[in-house]
Amino acid sequence: MSYLRMLGVFLRVSIMGEMAYRVNFFVQLFQSLLELGTAIAGLAVIFSYTDSLGGWRPDEVLALVGVYILVGGMIGFAIQPGMSLLIESVRDGMLDFTLVKPVDAQVMISVQQVEIWKLIDIVLGLAVLGVALARLGEHVGGGQAAAFVAMLLAGAVIIYSFWLVLATLSFWFVRVENILEIFNSMYQAGRWPISLYPGWLRFILSFIVPVAFAVTVPAEALTGRLTAGTLLGAVALAVVLFVGSRLFWLIGLRRYSGTSA
Amino acid sequence: MSDLAALYLQQFKTTFASMLQYRASLVIWMIGHVLEPLVYLIVWSTVSVSVGGAVGGYSTQQFAGYFIVLMLVNHVTFAWIMWEYEYRIREGTLSAALLKPVHPIHADIADNVSSKLITLPLMLLIAGGLATLFHPQLAPQWWAMVAAVPALFLAFLVRFLVEWCLAQAAFWTTRVTAVNQVYFVLLLFLSGQIAPLTLFPHAIQVAAAFLPFRWMIGFPVELLLGRLSLTETLVGLGAQAVWVVVCYFLLKVVWNAGVRIYTAVGA
Numbered sequence: 169m170s171y172l173r174m175l176g177v178f179l180r181v182s183i184m185g186e187m188a189y190r191v192n193f194f195v196q197l198f199q200s201l202l203e204l205g206t207a208i209a210g211l212a213v214i215f216s217y218t219d220s221l222g223g224w225r226p227d228e229v230l231a232l233v234g235v236y237i238l239v240g241g242m243i244g245f246a247i248q249p250g251m252s253l254l255i256e257s258v259r260d261g262m263l264d265f266t267l268v269k270p271v272d273a274q275v276m277i278s279v280q281q282v283e284i285w286k287l288i289d290i291v292l293g294l295a296v297l298g299v300a301l302a303r304l305g306e307h308v309g310g311g312q313a314a315a316f317v318a319m320l321l322a323g324a325v326i327i328y329s330f331w332l333v334l335a336t337l338s339f340w341f342v343r344v345e346n347i348l349e350i351f352n353s354m355y356q357a358g359r360w361p362i363s364l365y366p367g368w369l370r371f372i373l374s375f376i377v378p379v380a381f382a383v384t385v386p387a388e389a390l391t392g393r394l395t396a397g398t399l400l401g402a403v404a405l406a407v408v409l410f411v412g413s414r415l416f417w418l419i420g421l422r423r424y425s426g427t428s429a
Numbered sequence: 430m431s432d433l434a435a436l437y438l439q440q441f442k443t444t445f446a447s448m449l450q451y452r453a454s455l456v457i458w459m460i461g462h463v464l465e466p467l468v469y470l471i472v473w474s475t476v477s478v479s480v481g482g483a484v485g486g487y488s489t490q491q492f493a494g495y496f497i498v499l500m501l502v503n504h505v506t507f508a509w510i511m512w513e514y515e516y517r518i519r520e521g522t523l524s525a526a527l528l529k530p531v532h533p534i535h536a537d538i539a540d541n542v543s544s545k546l547i548t549l550p551l552m553l554l555i556a557g558g559l560a561t562l563f564h565p566q567l568a569p570q571w572w573a574m575v576a577a578v579p580a581l582f583l584a585f586l587v588r589f590l591v592e593w594c595l596a597q598a599a600f601w602t603t604r605v606t607a608v609n610q611v612y613f614v615l616l617l618f619l620s621g622q623i624a625p626l627t628l629f630p631h632a633i634q635v636a637a638a639f640l641p642f643r644w645m646i647g648f649p650v651e652l653l654l655g656r657l658s659l660t661e662t663l664v665g666l667g668a669q670a671v672w673v674v675v676c677y678f679l680l681k682v683v684w685n686a687g688v689r690i691y692t693a694v695g696a
Contacts, residue, residue, distance in 0.1 A: 195607055205616050210623055217484050217628070218476045346453040353461040357468055364475050366562070367468075 175279050182282045196285035200237075200292050207233050207359060222364040224391070227303040229361065230386040236295030236359045239287025239382050241322065243355075247328050248348070249281040251335040255345055258338045263424060274417055278328075301390075308390060314388040315399060323382040323407040328377055329409035332417055339420035351377055358383035381405065421426065440539030441546075448547050448608050455548060463651075464662055469623060470496035470563065485628040489546060491654065494565035495625055498557050499650045503622065504552050505581060506645055508541055511612070512598035515605045518691065527688070534593060534680075541589065568655040576662050580649045583669035588645040589678035600687035621647030641676075644669045653662045 186192065215226045226234070254277045257263040266276050283350070301308055334351070338344045354372075358379040362370055374380040385402050388394045448455060470493055477489040487495065517523040526533040559565075569577070597613055599605050617623050619633070619642035626637050626647050637643040648665045651657050656664065 195604055198607055199610055202610055202614055206617065209618065213624055213629065214472065214476060216478050220479065221472070222475050222479075243632075267652070295592055333481060345454065349454075349457045349509060351459055352465060360468060360472055364471050 171271070171275060171338065174276075178279050179282060183284055183301045186284050193284055193288075197290050200288050203235065203360075204233075204292060204296065205390050207236075222361050227300050228391045231297055231300035231304070232383070233359060234295075234300055234363060235320075235387045235390070236293070237296060238293025239320070239327075239358075239386070241286050241293055242292075243327060243331075245286035245290060246281055247331050249283045250278050252345070252348070253277070253281050254335045255338040255348075258424065259342060263275055266347060267421075267424075268383055273421065274332075278332075295388075297386065303412075304391075308392075312390055312392055313349055316340070316386055319389045319394070319399070319402055322402045323378075323386055325379045325410050326378050326402070327404040329406075329413035332413040333409075336417050336420040339423045355379055355415045358363040361387075377426075378405075381424050433531065433535065434526075436535060437539045441543040444543040446545065448470065448474065448530050448544050449562075454542075458509075459548060459551065459555075462507070462552070463500060463559075465622070466496040466500040466503065467559065470559075473624060474563070478538065485625070487625060487628075489563055490566035491661055493563035494654055494666070495560075495565045496567050497648060498567070498653050499646065501556055501583065502581065502646055502649050504548070505537065505545060506585045506649075508589050508592045510537055510541075510589075511592050511596045511605070515599040515603070518599045519603065521689065537593070545595050546625075554582060560627060563626045567653065568656055569653050572659065573652050573655055573657065573662065576666065577649060577653050580652055580662075580666060583666065583673060584645050584649050585671055587641055587672045587676065590673065590680055591641055591645070594676060594680050594683050597683045598685045600691055604645050616642050616645070625651070638668075641672045644672055648651060 208230075211226065211229060213228075219226070221229055224325040245411065254263070255258065256340070257266065259278075263277075266280070267273055269276060331348070331351075334344060334347050337347070357369075357373055362373055362380045362384040370380070381402055383396060385394070388398070433533070461468075473484065473487070473496070474489050477484045477492055479488065482488055484492075517526075523533070526536065592612075595608065596605075598608050602608070611649045617639045618629075619626075619640055621637075626634055626643060631635075644665065648669070649659075652662060654667070666676060
């Protein structure tokens, strides 16, 4: 219960802080709409020559774009800001102040910062998804919707654990922000059905940088492409990574020596 | 003039040393530069295969050739000045550059060229790797290979000058990321990065001919693929030269106006 209250406090502080920079809302809105426009224009060019891409119909690819924007928004809203702050505070020793607080440090660093304007991407992603689903008509049943939500959650846990592992590396190496940039650069490959890619690239995008589990798998669930194997695999991977990253975090924490110590 | 040559030489040395220091950021740029054309290569190859082997005059193998060459051309002409300038002005590091007796653009060009010299061998290696995977088809005429040398050089100049002019926007606004993003969207479509320009509607092709973007990337790529006639090549080189001249004068105007309103913090 106290954790929930803590979450609420951090959220309120973030919102209050950002209210001083309200123009940022319009800047972010402009950038998000531009990105969406780019994606749709790109699809328009491609689908003027064909009516299916690797077995995905235009509206299904649109749904994939919606998931891509939604998940990108979730990462930018909740995961990336906290992890970036963690890396920074390991370097400059500010983590001291987090560690002396009477709450679990991992929870603390995970919720200490949010980027509220990224909510725009979450809303926009949901809107695109809604439009795509409406155009797909009655093809989406209750089971598929449930599988979609489950896979979205599993993907979020996988991405969170992945980022935690990368950010924890900062206990050993000073400059890891660069590795995070690699993730952002690879994430764009998730805008297309991963089944298009050759095996080696699919492997990289699934197990080295888990873009596939974050974007493609939920979209597969929604469009009725998900096999039971992938579903169980994603859940199992989420559990393993979550526990693994927790252990890795605890090992890393033991290495932390602070600044003034 | 020999002073300028000395400056370039010294900048080469400095950049070389700092590049070797920051290898990680080099690798990150390169992943982005490889992944994007690779994704479009795969997407268009898929489209081409699914509709019977050719789309808009490009066969599957020619798409592979197009995007592998595009990857190299994009890398050669690429500049990062638009990201750096805002920092320079915000933090006031531009002040030091202003004290030097030469125009700061020389240091930027030297910096760009020397980092390319370091990364190009690796890019060629990657292009070779992709070529064995995707079997690209290229058929440049002998004169096209000759013309590609000035075409690439001019493409680099056009892109560098345009982006240097746009980077000066940081003198007037602190929200340059929005400006940059608009530019990159235009570049993505009108330079041929997302698809060969001949695949776009006629109106967009006409617009692309009159805007600078095609001349930065698409034109040298089509030339190296052997898709342009001699006349088209000469017209293209002429268009590039015109854009270099236009940008040169634009740069003078924008730079003079920008420096006048520049006030460094703590000055």
